[in-house]
Amino acid sequence: MPALDAKLKQERTAREARQEWRALAQTEPLAAMRVRRNGRTLISFSGNDYLGLSRHPEVVAAASTALARYGAGAGASRLVTGNHPRYGALEARLAAIKQSEAALVVGSGYLANLGAIPALAGKGDLILADKLSHACILDGARLSGANLKRFKHNDMADLARLLAAHRTHHAQCLIITEHVFSMDGDVAPLKEIRALCDAHDAVMMVDDAHGLGILSPDLQPDLWMGTLSKAAGGYGGYLAGSRVVIDHLTATMRSVIFSTALPPATIAAAERALELMTPERATRVLMLARRFTSALDLPHAQTAIVPLIIGDSAAACEASAQLEEAGFLVTAIRPPTVARGTARLRVTFSALHEETMVDALAAAVKTCVATKFENAD
Ligand SMILES: Cc1ncc(COP(=O)(O)O)c(C=O)c1O
Numbered sequence: 001m002p003a004l005d006a007k008l009k010q011e012r013t014a015r016e017a018r019q020e021w022r023a024l025a026q027t028e029p030l031a032a033m034r035v036r037r038n039g040r041t042l043i044s045f046s047g048n049d050y051l052g053l054s055r056h057p058e059v060v061a062a063a064s065t066a067l068a069r070y071g072a073g074a075g076a077s078r079l080v081t082g083n084h085p086r087y088g089a090l091e092a093r094l095a096a097i098k099q100s101e102a103a104l105v106v107g108s109g110y111l112a113n114l115g116a117i118p119a120l121a122g123k124g125d126l127i128l129a130d131k132l133s134h135a136c137i138l139d140g141a142r143l144s145g146a147n148l149k150r151f152k153h154n155d156m157a158d159l160a161r162l163l164a165a166h167r168t169h170h171a172q173c174l175i176i177t178e179h180v181f182s183m184d185g186d187v188a189p190l191k192e193i194r195a196l197c198d199a200h201d202a203v204m205m206v207d208d209a210h211g212l213g214i215l216s217p218d219l220q221p222d223l224w225m226g227t228l229s230k231a232a233g234g235y236g237g238y239l240a241g242s243r244v245v246i247d248h249l250t251a252t253m254r255s256v257i258f259s260t261a262l263p264p265a266t267i268a269a270a271e272r273a274l275e276l277m278t279p280e281r282a283t284r285v286l287m288l289a290r291r292f293t294s295a296l297d298l299p300h301a302q303t304a305i306v307p308l309i310i311g312d313s314a315a316a317c318e319a320s321a322q323l324e325e326a327g328f329l330v331t332a333i334r335p336p337t338v339a340r341g342t343a344r345l346r347v348t349f350s351a352l353h354e355e356t357m358v359d360a361l362a363a364a365v366k367t368c369v370a371t372k373f374e375n376a377d
Pocket residue numbers: 108109110111113134136178182207209210227228229236237
Protein backbone atom coordinates (compact mmCIF):
# COMPACT_ATOMS: atom_id res chain seq x y z
CA MET A 1 0.00 0.00 0.00
CA PRO A 2 1.44 3.48 -0.86
CA ALA A 3 2.70 5.34 2.23
CA LEU A 4 0.08 8.07 1.90
CA ASP A 5 -2.77 5.53 1.76
CA ALA A 6 -1.38 3.71 4.81
CA LYS A 7 -1.13 6.94 6.78
CA LEU A 8 -4.65 8.03 5.83
CA LYS A 9 -6.10 4.60 6.66
CA GLN A 10 -4.58 4.87 10.12
CA GLU A 11 -6.07 8.34 10.54
CA ARG A 12 -9.45 7.07 9.36
CA THR A 13 -9.40 4.23 11.91
CA ALA A 14 -8.71 6.73 14.69
CA ARG A 15 -11.55 9.00 13.55
CA GLU A 16 -13.92 6.05 13.24
CA ALA A 17 -13.10 4.99 16.79
CA ARG A 18 -14.13 8.48 17.96
CA GLN A 19 -17.33 8.34 15.85
CA GLU A 20 -15.97 11.31 13.90
CA TRP A 21 -15.56 9.83 10.43
CA ARG A 22 -17.67 11.55 7.77
CA ALA A 23 -18.94 10.05 4.54
CA LEU A 24 -21.38 11.27 1.92
CA ALA A 25 -24.92 9.86 2.00
CA GLN A 26 -26.78 10.16 -1.28
CA THR A 27 -29.92 12.20 -0.64
CA GLU A 28 -32.33 13.15 -3.42
CA PRO A 29 -34.44 16.21 -2.64
CA LEU A 30 -38.15 15.75 -3.35
CA ALA A 31 -40.98 18.28 -3.06
CA ALA A 32 -42.74 19.28 0.19
CA MET A 33 -39.78 18.91 2.59
CA ARG A 34 -39.20 15.29 1.67
CA VAL A 35 -36.00 13.57 0.58
CA ARG A 36 -35.14 10.11 -0.65
CA ARG A 37 -32.32 8.30 1.12
CA ASN A 38 -31.44 4.60 1.21
CA GLY A 39 -34.53 3.85 -0.87
CA ARG A 40 -36.90 5.51 1.62
CA THR A 41 -38.79 8.78 1.63
CA LEU A 42 -38.09 10.86 4.75
CA ILE A 43 -39.39 14.17 6.01
CA SER A 44 -36.34 16.40 6.25
CA PHE A 45 -35.62 18.60 9.24
CA SER A 46 -31.98 18.97 8.21
CA GLY A 47 -31.75 21.68 5.58
CA ASN A 48 -31.22 25.42 5.77
CA ASP A 49 -33.89 26.36 3.22
CA TYR A 50 -35.73 28.08 6.08
CA LEU A 51 -38.27 29.94 3.97
CA GLY A 52 -38.78 27.16 1.43
CA LEU A 53 -37.63 29.37 -1.45
CA SER A 54 -35.26 26.97 -3.19
CA ARG A 55 -38.18 25.39 -5.07
CA HIS A 56 -40.45 28.42 -5.30
CA PRO A 57 -41.83 28.45 -8.88
CA GLU A 58 -40.85 32.11 -9.40
CA VAL A 59 -37.28 31.46 -8.22
CA VAL A 60 -37.02 28.41 -10.47
CA ALA A 61 -38.50 30.35 -13.42
CA ALA A 62 -36.03 33.24 -12.92
CA ALA A 63 -33.12 30.78 -12.89
CA SER A 64 -34.43 28.89 -15.96
CA THR A 65 -34.84 32.06 -17.99
CA ALA A 66 -31.30 33.20 -17.14
CA LEU A 67 -29.93 29.74 -17.85
CA ALA A 68 -31.54 29.62 -21.31
CA ARG A 69 -30.39 33.16 -22.09
CA TYR A 70 -26.85 33.21 -20.67
CA GLY A 71 -25.76 29.56 -20.37
CA ALA A 72 -24.45 27.53 -17.47
CA GLY A 73 -21.42 29.48 -16.29
CA ALA A 74 -20.01 32.98 -15.84
CA GLY A 75 -16.84 32.17 -17.75
CA ALA A 76 -14.46 34.33 -15.70
CA SER A 77 -13.96 36.13 -12.39
CA ARG A 78 -15.98 39.28 -11.79
CA LEU A 79 -12.97 41.54 -12.31
CA VAL A 80 -12.29 39.99 -15.73
CA THR A 81 -15.51 39.42 -17.69
CA GLY A 82 -17.77 37.70 -15.16
CA ASN A 83 -19.51 40.81 -13.81
CA HIS A 84 -22.97 39.98 -15.15
CA PRO A 85 -25.35 42.99 -15.47
CA ARG A 86 -27.75 41.37 -12.92
CA TYR A 87 -25.13 41.64 -10.14
CA GLY A 88 -25.94 45.35 -9.76
CA ALA A 89 -29.63 44.72 -9.03
CA LEU A 90 -28.88 41.87 -6.63
CA GLU A 91 -26.31 43.92 -4.73
CA ALA A 92 -28.61 46.93 -4.55
CA ARG A 93 -31.33 44.74 -3.00
CA LEU A 94 -28.90 43.20 -0.51
CA ALA A 95 -27.60 46.64 0.47
CA ALA A 96 -31.17 47.80 1.06
CA ILE A 97 -32.03 44.71 3.15
CA LYS A 98 -28.91 45.16 5.27
CA GLN A 99 -29.46 48.95 5.44
CA SER A 100 -25.96 49.47 4.11
CA GLU A 101 -24.57 51.75 1.41
CA ALA A 102 -23.28 48.92 -0.74
CA ALA A 103 -22.98 45.15 -1.08
CA LEU A 104 -20.69 42.70 -2.83
CA VAL A 105 -21.76 39.21 -3.93
CA VAL A 106 -19.07 36.49 -3.96
CA GLY A 107 -18.90 32.76 -4.72
CA SER A 108 -20.14 31.43 -1.36
CA GLY A 109 -20.44 32.35 2.29
CA TYR A 110 -17.25 30.41 2.94
CA LEU A 111 -15.41 32.44 0.30
CA ALA A 112 -16.87 35.67 1.71
CA ASN A 113 -15.34 35.10 5.16
CA LEU A 114 -12.14 33.59 3.78
CA GLY A 115 -11.60 36.62 1.56
CA ALA A 116 -13.00 39.54 3.56
CA ILE A 117 -11.26 38.96 6.90
CA PRO A 118 -7.69 38.97 5.47
CA ALA A 119 -8.66 42.02 3.35
CA LEU A 120 -9.50 43.94 6.53
CA ALA A 121 -6.95 42.72 9.08
CA GLY A 122 -3.35 41.51 8.98
CA LYS A 123 -0.15 41.11 10.91
CA GLY A 124 -0.05 43.44 13.92
CA ASP A 125 -3.86 43.50 14.19
CA LEU A 126 -6.13 41.77 16.69
CA ILE A 127 -9.18 39.65 15.84
CA LEU A 128 -11.61 38.73 18.63
CA ALA A 129 -14.14 36.09 17.56
CA ASP A 130 -16.90 34.33 19.47
CA LYS A 131 -15.82 30.85 20.57
CA LEU A 132 -18.66 29.25 18.56
CA SER A 133 -17.79 31.07 15.33
CA HIS A 134 -18.18 29.06 12.13
CA ALA A 135 -15.08 27.35 10.70
CA CYS A 136 -14.82 29.82 7.81
CA ILE A 137 -14.60 32.80 10.20
CA LEU A 138 -11.74 31.08 12.00
CA ASP A 139 -10.09 30.06 8.71
CA GLY A 140 -10.31 33.66 7.43
CA ALA A 141 -8.92 34.99 10.70
CA ARG A 142 -6.01 32.53 10.65
CA LEU A 143 -5.28 33.31 7.00
CA SER A 144 -5.09 37.03 7.81
CA GLY A 145 -2.02 36.59 10.05
CA ALA A 146 -3.65 38.78 12.74
CA ASN A 147 -3.52 37.76 16.40
CA LEU A 148 -6.72 35.69 16.83
CA LYS A 149 -8.31 35.30 20.25
CA ARG A 150 -11.71 33.78 20.96
CA PHE A 151 -14.09 35.08 23.60
CA LYS A 152 -16.46 32.81 25.51
CA HIS A 153 -19.73 32.33 23.68
CA ASN A 154 -21.89 35.50 23.92
CA ASP A 155 -19.93 36.48 27.07
CA MET A 156 -19.50 40.28 27.07
CA ALA A 157 -17.40 40.26 30.26
CA ASP A 158 -14.91 37.95 28.55
CA LEU A 159 -14.87 40.12 25.43
CA ALA A 160 -14.28 43.23 27.58
CA ARG A 161 -11.48 41.42 29.42
CA LEU A 162 -9.74 40.51 26.14
CA LEU A 163 -10.12 44.07 24.85
CA ALA A 164 -8.64 45.52 28.05
CA ALA A 165 -5.71 43.10 27.92
CA HIS A 166 -4.84 43.22 24.22
CA ARG A 167 -6.42 46.11 22.30
CA THR A 168 -3.72 48.72 22.90
CA HIS A 169 -0.94 46.38 21.70
CA HIS A 170 -2.46 46.12 18.23
CA ALA A 171 -2.96 48.63 15.43
CA GLN A 172 -6.51 47.58 14.49
CA CYS A 173 -9.07 45.33 16.16
CA LEU A 174 -11.81 43.36 14.39
CA ILE A 175 -14.56 41.81 16.51
CA ILE A 176 -16.47 39.03 14.75
CA THR A 177 -19.60 37.18 15.77
CA GLU A 178 -22.40 35.27 14.15
CA HIS A 179 -25.82 36.85 14.44
CA VAL A 180 -27.66 33.51 14.71
CA PHE A 181 -25.33 30.70 15.77
CA SER A 182 -25.44 27.92 13.21
CA MET A 183 -25.37 24.91 15.52
CA ASP A 184 -27.17 26.37 18.56
CA GLY A 185 -29.79 28.65 17.03
CA ASP A 186 -29.21 31.32 19.68
CA VAL A 187 -28.62 35.00 18.98
CA ALA A 188 -25.60 37.25 19.69
CA PRO A 189 -25.96 40.36 21.89
CA LEU A 190 -25.23 42.66 18.95
CA LYS A 191 -26.00 45.93 20.77
CA GLU A 192 -23.54 45.14 23.57
CA ILE A 193 -20.88 44.12 21.03
CA ARG A 194 -21.46 47.39 19.12
CA ALA A 195 -20.97 49.35 22.36
CA LEU A 196 -17.70 47.55 23.11
CA CYS A 197 -16.50 48.15 19.54
CA ASP A 198 -17.25 51.86 19.88
CA ALA A 199 -15.54 52.08 23.27
CA HIS A 200 -12.37 50.32 22.07
CA ASP A 201 -12.08 51.63 18.52
CA ALA A 202 -12.78 48.20 17.05
CA VAL A 203 -14.40 47.19 13.75
CA MET A 204 -17.55 45.05 14.08
CA MET A 205 -18.22 42.25 11.59
CA VAL A 206 -21.34 40.06 11.82
CA ASP A 207 -21.92 36.78 9.99
CA ASP A 208 -25.65 36.72 9.29
CA ALA A 209 -25.72 33.39 7.43
CA HIS A 210 -28.63 32.08 9.51
CA GLY A 211 -30.33 35.39 10.29
CA LEU A 212 -31.11 36.75 6.81
CA GLY A 213 -34.84 36.43 6.17
CA ILE A 214 -35.55 35.33 9.76
CA LEU A 215 -34.48 38.16 12.10
CA SER A 216 -33.82 41.83 11.26
CA PRO A 217 -31.74 43.62 13.89
CA ASP A 218 -31.95 47.44 13.92
CA LEU A 219 -28.24 47.94 14.28
CA GLN A 220 -25.31 48.53 11.95
CA PRO A 221 -22.05 46.62 12.24
CA ASP A 222 -19.19 47.92 10.09
CA LEU A 223 -19.56 44.85 7.90
CA TRP A 224 -22.33 42.32 7.38
CA MET A 225 -21.43 39.00 5.87
CA GLY A 226 -24.00 36.43 4.79
CA THR A 227 -25.00 33.76 2.36
CA LEU A 228 -27.63 33.23 -0.31
CA SER A 229 -27.55 29.47 0.35
CA LYS A 230 -29.82 29.27 3.38
CA ALA A 231 -33.07 31.30 3.69
CA ALA A 232 -32.52 32.64 0.15
CA GLY A 233 -32.57 29.02 -1.04
CA GLY A 234 -29.79 29.28 -3.65
CA TYR A 235 -26.05 29.76 -3.58
CA GLY A 236 -23.49 32.54 -3.13
CA GLY A 237 -22.13 34.76 -0.36
CA TYR A 238 -22.29 38.49 0.22
CA LEU A 239 -20.80 41.36 2.19
CA ALA A 240 -22.57 44.64 2.96
CA GLY A 241 -21.16 47.85 4.41
CA SER A 242 -20.09 51.36 3.49
CA ARG A 243 -19.22 52.15 -0.13
CA VAL A 244 -15.56 52.61 0.87
CA VAL A 245 -15.39 49.18 2.56
CA ILE A 246 -17.16 47.40 -0.30
CA ASP A 247 -14.95 49.06 -2.95
CA HIS A 248 -11.89 48.01 -0.94
CA LEU A 249 -13.12 44.41 -0.71
CA THR A 250 -13.95 44.32 -4.43
CA ALA A 251 -10.46 45.51 -5.31
CA THR A 252 -8.49 43.37 -2.86
CA MET A 253 -10.35 40.22 -1.77
CA ARG A 254 -8.46 37.24 -3.14
CA SER A 255 -11.62 35.11 -3.31
CA VAL A 256 -13.12 37.74 -5.66
CA ILE A 257 -10.01 38.27 -7.75
CA PHE A 258 -8.99 34.64 -8.15
CA SER A 259 -12.33 32.81 -8.38
CA THR A 260 -14.91 32.54 -11.15
CA ALA A 261 -18.11 34.56 -10.73
CA LEU A 262 -21.37 32.82 -9.88
CA PRO A 263 -23.42 31.47 -12.83
CA PRO A 264 -25.99 34.03 -14.09
CA ALA A 265 -28.86 31.65 -13.24
CA THR A 266 -27.73 31.67 -9.61
CA ILE A 267 -27.74 35.48 -9.55
CA ALA A 268 -31.24 35.58 -11.08
CA ALA A 269 -32.57 33.01 -8.57
CA ALA A 270 -31.17 34.98 -5.62
CA GLU A 271 -32.63 38.25 -6.85
CA ARG A 272 -36.13 36.75 -7.06
CA ALA A 273 -35.76 34.88 -3.74
CA LEU A 274 -34.85 38.11 -1.90
CA GLU A 275 -38.06 39.68 -3.23
CA LEU A 276 -40.05 36.75 -1.83
CA MET A 277 -38.48 36.97 1.65
CA THR A 278 -41.58 38.19 3.43
CA PRO A 279 -42.14 38.68 7.19
CA GLU A 280 -45.06 36.19 6.89
CA ARG A 281 -42.69 33.40 5.87
CA ALA A 282 -40.32 34.25 8.75
CA THR A 283 -43.20 34.33 11.24
CA ARG A 284 -44.38 30.94 10.07
CA VAL A 285 -40.99 29.25 10.44
CA LEU A 286 -40.54 30.71 13.94
CA MET A 287 -44.04 29.54 14.89
CA LEU A 288 -43.18 25.98 13.77
CA ALA A 289 -39.87 25.97 15.66
CA ARG A 290 -41.68 27.15 18.81
CA ARG A 291 -44.39 24.55 18.39
CA PHE A 292 -41.61 21.94 18.49
CA THR A 293 -39.77 23.41 21.50
CA SER A 294 -43.06 23.67 23.46
CA ALA A 295 -43.92 20.05 22.68
CA LEU A 296 -40.56 18.92 24.07
CA ASP A 297 -40.30 21.39 26.98
CA LEU A 298 -37.18 22.92 25.46
CA PRO A 299 -36.21 26.59 25.77
CA HIS A 300 -38.36 28.70 23.44
CA ALA A 301 -36.88 28.66 19.91
CA GLN A 302 -35.36 32.03 18.95
CA THR A 303 -34.69 31.10 15.32
CA ALA A 304 -35.29 28.31 12.79
CA ILE A 305 -32.56 26.15 14.39
CA VAL A 306 -33.22 23.96 17.46
CA PRO A 307 -30.41 21.78 18.84
CA LEU A 308 -31.15 18.63 20.82
CA ILE A 309 -27.86 18.33 22.70
CA ILE A 310 -27.02 14.71 23.50
CA GLY A 311 -23.32 14.87 24.36
CA ASP A 312 -21.80 11.63 23.18
CA SER A 313 -21.15 11.31 19.42
CA ALA A 314 -22.18 7.64 19.22
CA ALA A 315 -25.44 8.37 21.06
CA ALA A 316 -26.19 11.28 18.72
CA CYS A 317 -25.62 9.05 15.66
CA GLU A 318 -27.83 6.37 17.19
CA ALA A 319 -30.62 8.90 17.83
CA SER A 320 -30.36 10.14 14.24
CA ALA A 321 -30.56 6.53 12.95
CA GLN A 322 -33.66 5.88 15.08
CA LEU A 323 -35.37 8.98 13.76
CA GLU A 324 -34.50 7.91 10.22
CA GLU A 325 -36.15 4.56 10.98
CA ALA A 326 -39.23 6.52 12.06
CA GLY A 327 -39.25 8.46 8.76
CA PHE A 328 -37.35 11.69 9.61
CA LEU A 329 -34.03 13.07 8.44
CA VAL A 330 -32.38 14.84 11.38
CA THR A 331 -28.61 14.84 11.07
CA ALA A 332 -26.27 14.26 14.00
CA ILE A 333 -23.68 17.02 14.37
CA ARG A 334 -20.43 15.91 15.94
CA PRO A 335 -16.98 17.32 16.76
CA PRO A 336 -15.15 19.13 15.31
CA THR A 337 -18.23 21.00 14.03
CA VAL A 338 -19.30 21.30 17.68
CA ALA A 339 -17.20 21.01 20.85
CA ARG A 340 -16.33 17.54 22.11
CA GLY A 341 -19.04 16.23 24.45
CA THR A 342 -21.76 18.37 22.83
CA ALA A 343 -22.79 16.18 19.88
CA ARG A 344 -26.37 16.90 18.96
CA LEU A 345 -29.28 16.53 16.64
CA ARG A 346 -29.64 19.81 14.77
CA VAL A 347 -33.31 20.25 13.94
CA THR A 348 -34.11 22.95 11.40
CA PHE A 349 -37.50 24.21 10.35
CA SER A 350 -38.84 25.56 7.08
CA ALA A 351 -41.93 27.61 6.29
CA LEU A 352 -42.91 24.67 4.07
CA HIS A 353 -43.22 22.18 6.95
CA GLU A 354 -46.79 21.34 7.94
CA GLU A 355 -47.81 21.56 11.60
CA THR A 356 -48.60 17.82 11.49
CA MET A 357 -45.00 17.08 10.41
CA VAL A 358 -43.65 19.04 13.38
CA ASP A 359 -45.99 17.26 15.80
CA ALA A 360 -45.01 13.89 14.34
CA LEU A 361 -41.30 14.69 14.74
CA ALA A 362 -41.81 15.78 18.37
CA ALA A 363 -43.66 12.52 19.08
CA ALA A 364 -40.92 10.48 17.39
CA VAL A 365 -38.20 12.27 19.39
CA LYS A 366 -40.07 11.44 22.60
CA THR A 367 -40.31 7.75 21.75
CA CYS A 368 -36.99 7.22 19.92
CA VAL A 369 -34.52 9.28 21.90
CA ALA A 370 -34.13 8.03 25.44
CA THR A 371 -31.58 10.62 26.62
CA LYS A 372 -32.59 13.81 28.43
CA PHE A 373 -31.29 16.68 26.32
CA GLU A 374 -28.60 18.78 27.92
CA ASN A 375 -30.37 21.95 26.80
CA ALA A 376 -33.76 20.87 28.21
CA ASP A 377 -35.37 23.15 30.84
C1 LIG B 1 -22.30 30.85 10.14
C2 LIG B 1 -21.96 30.43 8.75
N1 LIG B 1 -21.14 31.21 8.03
C3 LIG B 1 -20.80 30.88 6.77
C4 LIG B 1 -21.29 29.75 6.18
C5 LIG B 1 -20.85 29.39 4.79
O1 LIG B 1 -21.81 29.72 3.86
P1 LIG B 1 -21.89 28.93 2.46
O2 LIG B 1 -22.58 27.64 2.76
O3 LIG B 1 -22.65 29.85 1.57
O4 LIG B 1 -20.49 28.73 2.01
C6 LIG B 1 -22.16 28.92 6.89
C7 LIG B 1 -22.77 27.71 6.28
O5 LIG B 1 -22.24 26.72 6.01
C8 LIG B 1 -22.48 29.25 8.22
O6 LIG B 1 -23.25 28.45 8.95
